[in-house]
Amino acid sequence: MVKKSIKNENHVFLIILMTLGVFASAQNQKVSINLKDATVLDVLDQIRQQTGLRFIYNEDKINNLDPINVNVKNEEVVKVLTSIFKETQLTCLFKDNVIVLMNKNYDPRKMEQETEHIVKGKVTDEKGNPLPGVTILIKGTSSGVATDVEGKYSIRLYNDKAELVFSFIGMVSQTIIYKGQTLLNVTLKTDTKKIDEVVVTGYQTISKERVTGSYKTISSSKVKEVPTINILERLEGTVSGVNFDSKNNTISIRGTNSYSKTQPLIVVDGFPMPQEGFQFNEGKRFQGGADLSYLNPDDIESITILKDAAASSIWGSRAANGVIVIKTKRGKNNTEPIVSFSSSWSRSDKPYLGKLKQMNTSQYIDFEKELFELGFLTDNITDWTKSNLSEAQEWMFKVKRGTATESECNAALEEMSSRDNLGQIKKYLLRNATSKQYSLSVSGGSDKSSYFISGNYNNDNPVMKGNNSDSYSFTANNTIRLFKNAVTLRTGINYTSSKYNVNNTVNEALSTVSKSGLRPYDMIVDETGQGIDKYLLFRPEVIQDFENKGYLPWTYNYIDELNYSNLVLKSNAVRLNAELSSDITDWLNVSASGMYYKPNREQSNLNEEDSYTTRNMLNTATYYDDLDNSLTYGIPLGAYYTLGSSMNESKSLRGQININKRILEDHSINMALITEIREEKYSSYGKNYYGYDEDTNSGKTVNPTEYYKTVYGWEEYIGSSNNSITKYRHRYLSYVANGAYSFKNRYFVSGSIRFDDYNMLGASRKDRAIPLWSAGLRWKVLDEPFIKVPEFLSKLDVRITYGKGGSSPVGGLGNNNAVINLSTDYYTDLPTAGISTPANSKLKWEITKTLNFGIDFGFLNDRIGGSLEYYTKKSYDILTNMPYNPTYGYPYLRYNSGTLSGHGVDFDLSVKLIKGEFNWTSNFNLSYNTNKVTHSNYEASTLNEFMSGYLIKGKSLSSIYAYRWAGLDSQGQSQIYGVNGEIIGSDVNSTNIDIKSLKYMGTTTAPYFGGFSNSFSWKNFELNTRITYSFGHVFRKPMLKYYPQYKGTHYGAIGKNREISTRWQKSGDEEITNVPGLANINFNSYSRYNNADINILPADHIRLQQVSLAYNVPLGWLNKKLIKNLSVSFSARNLGILWRKNNQGYDPQYLSTENYGTLTPSRSYTISLNASF
C-alpha cells in the first residue's frame, strides 16, 4: 500500500509537470489559506478570491470529497491543488486563467489546439538489438506507426499532451508521456507472462485480474519449447490439475466426474470441435507408430484450460470434464510484415529391446521343453489343417514320432539356444526414428486490416519400419475493419492434409500372439542376408504340396512384407470461421459468427497379390479337386483392396451481444448473451475390391452370397459386411448468459448460465436439456484500503466459484424409448435392428457440483508468483455400464449408479530465483486429486469385481484389491491367506473365499502428479529442463500371459515374459519362487498369482522429459536487414526415469508386457531453428 501511494503521487506529479511547462503563469501565483474541516469548494473559493483564477468542475464530484484541513502560507497554487487532489480521482488542468478539475484518466488532448510535433526514435530490446515491427500508438486513438527493420520510427503528434504506447508481441508494453521530446528511444523488456494476462474462454477474452474461476493458460512459448509433432507431449507437466497422457493420447482435467473417462471439450477459435473429428494426435495405431498432428503448433497463440464449474456452465454438457480453448494467431494492426520460419529435425535411438523383459533363447526352449514333457503340446502331423509347429517343438515331436533320435534333437536345441534374433530385429525391422517439421508464417497489418498466414509440414518416421506420416497445414487468419471501423470482420481458414502409412509387419513380428510373431530363436534372414521364408499356416510339407498343385506361394517373409500391405490413411480437414462484430454504442457490441469444419478421412489398404495377406486369402479360397487336378478360385486372383471413408461435417452459428458498461466510477458490468446452433453430421462407408488390378484401377465383380469351396473343403461366402453406410446427424441449441460485475476494481462477481438442448435419442423433451450454472467471486485483497500490506507481499487475490455442471448420456438417454441400431441382415437381406440402449425409465443426467477456492499470490514484487486452488466436486447419478443381472436381458447396463465425491489441490509456483545477467526461473506445479464413491446402486460383490476395479463404497474409483500371497505349496501352486490368516490352497474354489480376505492395495491413478521446469539464461544462451512426476499410486506388474491356466492342451500363443523362466519346476522351488509351476497348474492358481499383492508395486516415479539448450544468435553478426531474429536450439527428450519407487526395474508408465507397443519411447534428439525476417 505504501508503494502504491507513491506510484499514484508520481502519476499526478507527472501530469502536473506536463502542465507546468505550458501554463507557467498560473503556477506562479501564490496563496495563503488556513481552513479546518472545510469542503473542497470552500478551498477553491479561497483560491479564486486570492488569485482570480477560475475553476471549471462537476459539482457532484467535488461535493463527494471528504472535508479537508489546509494550512499554507504563500504557497504556489499548483502545490496546494496537488495535495488536495492527491488521494482523489481528480486532477487539475491549467488553461490560461481557468483551472479545470477533471477525472485523472481524462484525456486532455481533446481540449487542445492541434499543433504538430514529430517524434523520432529507435526501439530496442534489453540487449540493444533493434526491434522491427513494434507498434507505436497514440493512446486513445487508432493512429500509430510501426518501427522499421532497424527499429526506427517517426510519428507525428497533433497534440502537446500525448501518450505513446509501444507494444510488441512477447514484450512488456510501455506507455510514455510525450513531454516535447523530439527524440525518444525506448527499450522494451521481454515478457514471458504477457500472454497470461488474459483468459480466453472461447466466447470472451477477459482480463486475468477479473476472472473468478479456475483457468490456466499455456503460452505459445511453452508450446514451442518441446519440439514434438504430438501436441500432447508438448503440454505434459505444464499445468496443475491437467494430466496430458501422450501414451494413451488422453487428457484428463482434475480427475474424473464420471466412471467412464471422457475427454474434455476442445474449442478452437471460439467453436467446439466435434468429438469424433478432432483430436490432438490422430491416427496413431500403436506405440511406435507414426505421429500425426491436426494442429500446427506454431499457429497456436494460446491454450487456455478451463477447469472448474465455470467451464461447464459456459460450454454446457460436453464440458463436464473441462474445456481446452485454443486460440490461433492473428496479425497485429499497423505492423510491418514479419516472416517467421521454424524447423526442427529429430532423431531417436533405436529402442532398447532388453526392456521387453523377455526370456532369452535357452530359457524359452526350456519352457517349451517342459510344456512338451508335461503334455501341454500336441503333435499336428496327422492333421494337415494344423499350423506349423515351432522349430523346437518340431524337434521334440520328431523324437516322439521316431523320426529323430534324442541326441539329434538335443544337438538341434543346443544350436538353437545359441541364436538370438534381437540383433536381426534391430537391424532389419527397426530403425532410428526421425521426424522433421517445417513451418513458415507471415503476419502483419495496416490500420484497417491484419493478417496471419502460415504453412506447415511434418514428416515422421517412427522406429518400426514401414510406418511413416506426412502432414501439411495451411492457416490464414484475417481481420478487416469495414465501414469506417464500424464493423470488424474476422475470418479464419485452416486446411490440414495428412497421410499416414501403416505397415503391421514389425508390430506383428514382435507380438507374442500373432501367427507371424517371432520366437527368440526365429531368425529373419539367413547367413547370406536373404529373408527366410517361413511356414506359418500349415506344416512345410503341406504347404509345399499345395504349391505343387498350383497354389500361390504360401510362405511368409518379413523382409518382403515390409513392402506390402500398406494401410494408407489419408485425411484432410477444412476449418472456416468468420465473425462480424460491431459496436452499437460504446458499451454494446453485437456479433454474429459461424464455423464450418469438415474433416474427411479415407482409409485404403492395398494388399498386393504378392503380399502374404492376399496370397493367404486367395489360397484359403482355392479348392483343389483330386478328380481332375483342377483348382477352383473362390476369390478372383489379384490384389485385395479395401477402401473406407468417413466424413464429419460440423456447422455452427452464433449470435452474441456483449455489454461492457461502466456506471459511475466504481461499477462496471460486463455481459455476454449468446445463442448458438450447431449441427454435426457424420457418414462413413467401406468397400472391398477383390481381384484388384493396380494398372486399370478396377476390381473384379464378385457375388458376395455365392458359396465357394475353401481349401479345407467347407463352403463359405465372400460376404461383404461393410457395404453399409453409417450416418448420424446431431443438432444442438444453446442459450448462454455470462455476466460479471466489478466494484471499485477490487470486487468481482461473475455468473453464468447455460441451457443446452439437442436431439438426444430416446429422451423426452424435458429430459433433453437442463440448465447449468455457476457463480463466482474475486477479491483483490491488497487493493483494500483498510488492509495493511506487508512489504514483501505484492499480490493477493482470493477467488471462489460454485456451480452445477452435467453431462448428457452419450448415445442417447433411452428413458423415453429404447434406442435401436438398424442394418440389413447379411443372410436374409431383411431389415434388422438391435437395441443399443434399452429403454430405462430411471435414467437421468449426470450432475457434478463443483466448489473452487483459489488464491493468486505474488511476493517480492512478483518474483515469486503463483496460485493455489482447492476444489471439491460431488457427482450425482453417475452413468456407467455396470454388471447387471442378465436375467433382465443385459449382463451390463448403463444406469445412474452412484455418487462420487472428490477433492483436490492445484498448485502452481513460479520463482525467479536469480535475476540479472544470469537468470534462473523455476516453475513448479503440483496436482492432487482424489475421489471416493459415497453411494452406489451397484457395489462390487464378487472377488473378480473387487479385483478389476468396480465401484466400492468408500474407496476411490480406480482402487484395486489383491489376494494376500502365501507362497507356493509343495506342488508349486498358489496359496493365499484367508480372513484369519489361514492358508487357502488353489483347490479351494473362489466362491468359497471370503471377500474380506482381500487386501486393499491402493489406486491405479496417481493422486499426486505434476511438473517441474527450470529455465536458465545467460547472455544469448537459454537452458530449459522439464521434469514430470507422479506419486501415490500402484500398478499391477505384467502378468503371466499366455501361460497355461489348466492342465491339458495349451492353445494359442506361448508367453515370452522373463518371469516365466523363474517358474516352479521341482519340489523345493517353492522356497525361491512365486511363479506357479506347470505340472499342477490350475486356473485358481494362475489367477491368484496374477492377482496377488506381491505383484502390485508402487508406481511413484520422476521422469526427466526434456533438456534443451537454445542460443539466440546475436544479430550483430548478421545482416540486420535480412534477418531480424535467429535462434538455434538443441533438445534431448525421453531421458528416462530419474527415480522410481519399485525396485524391480519397471517403468510404471510404460509397462512393457508381451509386445513392443508398450516400450518406453527411446531417447530422441532434436535440433530446431527459428528465424524471423
Next chain:
Amino acid sequence: MKTIKIQYIKLLLLVLSISACRSYVDVEPIGNERELIYTSDYRALANNYSNLENGWSYPLLSSDDVEFSESFQAKVSDIWSRIYTWNNYFFDEGNQDSDWSNLYRTIYYSNAITDGVMGSKSGTETEKEEIMAEAKVHRAFAYLTLVNMYAPHYNPETASLDKAVPLKLTSDLYVKLNRVSVDAIYTQIISDLKDALPELPQLPEFNVLPSQAAVYALLARTYLYMGNYTEALTYAKDALELQNLLNDLNQFSSNPFGYPAKLDNPEIIFSKLAMNYYKGAPLSSDLLGLLKENDLRYDVYTTPGSSFYPTHEGRSFAIGYYSYTNGINVGPSVPEMMLIKAECQARLNDSIGAILTLNKLRSKRFDNSSDYEIVLGENESALDYVLRERRIELLGRGFRWFDLKRLNMESGREVTITRTFNSKIYTLLPNSELYVYPIFKDYIKKNPELGE
C-alpha cells in the same frame, strides 16, 4: 447513405444473434441409430434372429450322448468338465451363465416387442399383431428351454410347487426376479403359443422366423414334455401338415459338406441354436453302437473328432461343422415332429402307426440299397423302437438330456449314468437333483430373491 447501411448491418447482427429456437433440435437424428417408434422398427427387431435364436448348450455335454476319453479329459476346460460331471456350479465368478443370459436376452427382446409394438407408429394392425405373435413364440421357446434346464421335469402332481425360473413378461429393468413354479411357466408358454397362432403365416419366409408350423411344433414339444400325448400328437400332426420335407441322406453321404446350410434346410421348422463353444464333444460308444451299418446318419451326422478343438479320437456331431453359418439346431424340425408323432402313437397304443411313422423317417436315413424298415417284434415295444430312433436322429444336440429327465419318471425306463473323470467316479441317479442345472451364484448375489 453509408451510415444507413451500417445501421442495417448492425440490425442484422442483432437479429441474427437472438434467432435460435428449440424446434431446431426437434428433428430425428438421421442414420442407423434411432428411437424405437415405428412399426417397421419393431419389424426389424423381430428379424434380429441373432438375438432371438438362442437355444440350449449344456445338455450337449451332460447327457449320456457323450463320453470323454481319458486323454480328452485332460484337454477340456473347467467349464466342460463341470458340466460333464454334473457339478453344483458351472461358472467361475465374474463369468456368465451363457445359456441363461442368452435365453433371457431373447426374452428381453420379445418383451420389448410385446410392450410396445401395438402402440407403434405407422403400421397396420395386421402387421403389429404378427410381430407381437412372433415375439410371443420366441418367448415361449425361451421359457420352455429354461424350465427344462433349470427346474425339475414337469410333474403334474408337483408342478405348481416346483420352483422354476423368474417369469419376466415386460422389458422393465427393475422388477423383482422371484422364481415362479414350473406350472406357471408352462401355462405361460401355452398361452403365448396359442395367442400367437392365428396371427402368423403358415410357413415363414426364413426358418429363423416364427410361423404356424413353428407354433404347432413347439406345442407338440411342450405337451410331450408335459406327458400330454394326445395334445402332443395333434400338434405334431398339424406341424407336419404344413412342413414335412426330409433330406435324403443318400445325397450327402459321400459329400457331407453338401448338406444344406441352415437357412436352406427344409427339415428345420424353427431354427434355434446351441452355442458353438459346446460343439465337438465326443459321442459315446453307447450311442454310436445304436447306429446300424447302413445308417447314413453315421456319415452325415457324425464326423471324426480331429476336426474340433480339443481334438479326440472318436466322433462328434457334424452338422454344425459343414458351414459355420449352420450352427447346431435345437429348434423344432420335421424329424423331431415325426418322432413326437411316433412316440405319441406308440404311447396311445397305435403301434402300427408309430412304426409306419418311423419307417417313413428311416427311408431317408438309410442307404438306398439297404433294408431300413422296422418290423415290430415281440421282444420290444413300438415305444422302445421310437425312443431308440429318437436318440439316434436327435443325437449330439442335447435332446437326450431332456428325454432322460422325463423317462426317469417312468418306472422301468430310468437310467443311471456313471462316468469317470480324472479318476473320480461320478454317478447321476434317476431323478437326481443334479438334473436341475444350478442357478449361477453371481446372479443370486445381484438379486437375492432369485435364490429363494
